[in-house]
Amino acid sequence: SYELTQPPSVSVSPGQTARITCSGDALPKKYAYWYQQKSGQAPVLVIYEDSRRPSGISGRFSGSTSGTMATLTISGAQVEDEADYYCYSTDSSDTHPYWVFGGGTKLTVL
Amino acid sequence: EVQLVESGGALVQPGGSLRLSCEGFGFTFSNYWMTWVRQVPGKGLEWVANIKQDGTEKYYVDSVKGRFTISRDNAKNTLYLQMSSLRAEDTAMYYCARDRSIFDYWGQGTLVTVSS
Numbered sequence: 714s715y716e717l718t719q720p721p722s723v724s725v726s727p728g729q730t731a732r733i734t735c736s737g738d739a740l741p742k743k744y745a746y747w748y749q750q751k752s753g754q755a756p757v758l759v760i761y762e763d764s765r766r767p768s769g770i771s772g773r774f775s776g777s778t779s780g781t782m783a784t785l786t787i788s789g790a791q792v793e794d795e796a797d798y799y800c801y802s803t804d805s806s807d808t809h810p811y812w813v814f815g816g817g818t819k820l821t822v823l
Numbered sequence: 824e825v826q827l828v829e830s831g832g833a834l835v836q837p838g839g840s841l842r843l844s845c846e847g848f849g850f851t852f853s854n855y856w857m858t859w860v861r862q863v864p865g866k867g868l869e870w871v872a873n874i875k876q877d878g879t880e881k882y883y884v885d886s887v888k889g890r891f892t893i894s895r896d897n898a899k900n901t902l903y904l905q906m907s908s909l910r911a912e913d914t915a916m917y918y919c920a921r922d923r924s925i926f927d928y929w930g931q932g933t934l935v936t937v938s939s
Contacts (some may be wrong), residue, residue, distance in 0.1 A: 755929035
């Protein structure tokens with residue numbers, strides 16, 4: 714199987730930059746995606762293909778990768794950015810492709 | 824407007840069976856892979872299964888292989904998840920999502936509780 718590892722929690726003050734990391738052995742060759750999930754709601758895509766931002770997503774959100782680590786950066790974090798964030802990616806073996814979410818990171822902005 | 828509407832969640836005893844449905848609206852259902860994702864209350868997201876546009880390819884997370892079956896009826900714009908031999912650890916909110924490498928639309932989820 715394949716695993717993506719995220720820190721359980723990140724905390725920043727409003728206006729600070731929050732960085733959430735995601736590590737996985739296949740990330741050098743597979744894209745990372747990031748989803749935001751607020752309490753009681755379905756997830757929402759905030760970054761795709763490592764660094765691309767969907768239309769309608771705030772410019773505060775950006776993504777990057779380096780080696781086996783992907784990073785979601787929230788510049789000037791706001792209280793409304795408080796949520797759980799999940800990275801997502803894929804891998805493949807000789808017999809079976811894998812799709813997997815990271816364990817999630819709870820972002821606190823206060 | 825694109826919408827996905829899940830149904831079928833319920834309280835079921837361990838060892839029981841259940842079929843979830845996900846009906847798509849506002850897009851050409853047969854053009855997209857579809858995926859089921861679940862979330863244990865208070866826990867993280869888990870990819871469960873996906874299915875190709877024509878149903879010829881299906882993949883499952885190891886923990887549900889042999890117990891769950893994903894299928895679709897493109898004429899009815901509906902995705903299914905047949906779950907059998909249910910265990911307590913299958914208790915979760917089950918979401919369907921439209922899959923074009925990104926999950927761009929999600930349903931609201933349907934809750935499955937496995938308990939005696």
